[in-house]
Amino acid sequence: MTEGGFEREPVALDARITSDGSTAWPVEAGRYRLVVARACPWAHRSVIVRRLLGLDPAISMGIAGPLHDERSWRFHLDPDCKDPVLGIEYLGEAYRAADPDFDAGVTVPAMVEVSSGKVATNGFQQLTLDFSTQWTAHHRPGAPDLYPQAHRDEIDEVIASFYEDVNNGVYKCGFASTQEAYEKAYGELFGRLDALSERLADRRYLVGDTITEADIRLWVTLVRFDAAYHGHFKCNRQKLAEMPVLWAYARDLFQTPGFGDTTDFVQIKQHYYGVHHTINPSGVVPLGPDVRPWLDPHGREALGGRPFGDGTPPGEPVEGERVPSIS
Known part of the structure; x- marks a missing residue:
């Protein structure tokens, strides 16, 4: 690497959530909460894929605010500055629930098991591919094939x-x-x-x-x-x-x-x-x-082209997930 160059650290909790039971984390509707931040491009792509595939009934979404400090992403836009489902102020709390000695980067997106409050995975490179291939039983009717x-x-x-x-x-x-x-x-x-x-x-x-x-x-x-x-x-x-x-x-x-x-x-x-x-x-x-x-x-x-192929556009964003419109 060139001296003074930036090198991205690898994610630390890169387990997969799969449909065939081959990993410790099985696909299960309602079991996980996708934690994102609107600001982050890595998180944004998981938001887009979740919405296009219609996974919002199966995977709830928590939204960290745009500001954070050395303690990690913070839910500073939520009432009492806590995620309403996980009950935590900082996403780092869910990382330490998974590993009390965790000292690597606290990143979004992260899939958090709701019952235990533990991060199951922050493997951002694989996560959206698994939304397309592992969560098919929970896709909406008309969901596009984003990974044909x-x-x-x-x-x-x-x-x-x-x-x-x-x-x-x-x-x-x-x-x-x-x-x-x-x-x-x-x-x-x-x-x-x-x-x-x-x-x-x-x-x-x-x-x-x-x-x-x-x-x-x-x-x-x-x-x-x-x-x-x-x-x-x-x-x-x-x-x-x-x-x-x-x-x-x-x-x-x-x-x-x-x-x-x-x-x-x-x-x-x-x-x-x-x-x-x-x-x-x-x-x-x-x-x-x-x-x-x-x-x-x-x-x-x-x-030419067909944006959604043989599928259909998603419906309106669910309540609580809307962003300000351009006017």
Whole structure:
């Protein structure tokens, strides 16, 4: 690794929740609570997949606020600053319930067993794939196939192509502590975004003609780009709004049920600008950018494609999970 480069720590509780009883954590409706934060892209993709597949009756959702400290993500937006189901103030309490000696990173998303209050898994890379493949008995009628068998190899390959350079790449830029590390990450980030622009110039989605896991994983980074990464993380060759193909692609998905209606730009900015004190010591949160252009026509329908394949759009967000709308 280049000196001064950012390296993401591996998750510590990466067990899987499976349908066949092959792991310690079986699929069971009502047993787990998905803890997320609106600000976090890794958590956001689990929110999107849960909503598209209609898993909300089977998996409840707790939402940590955008601010946290050394004690971990905190439920500071809930009454009495406690999650109403788990009864905890800090997510770290659920990690220590699973392992009293836990001293690694407390991350979202995390699946917490409601009865014991223990984190079952924070394996963010596998979690959404398991929502698609292990929780099928609890999918809603008309749930889309986000990880179709015929395209899995290509989906995995595409995801792998942009994970380090884009999903993780924005963090490599933002947390680089040397000029050399920053410039290396910056070049890799925009080189990959240019390649993705070429790929998406004549196709509506990354793989096949429907929305897949690959689109969800790329999009959660794109939707935060101008609000946080362009300025806060110094990813400033161009704004997303100045990259025509990716900007249209991102707007197309934003206007698709499950994407824009799970996005909270206010909490995104509150988190990035309010928590990373080494980058933004003042904690001042910018008022911009104007988010209304996310609703502008995108023209991507001309490329064809069927957003949900043979499935249907999800219904309205459930009460208590709505985000502020753009007006």
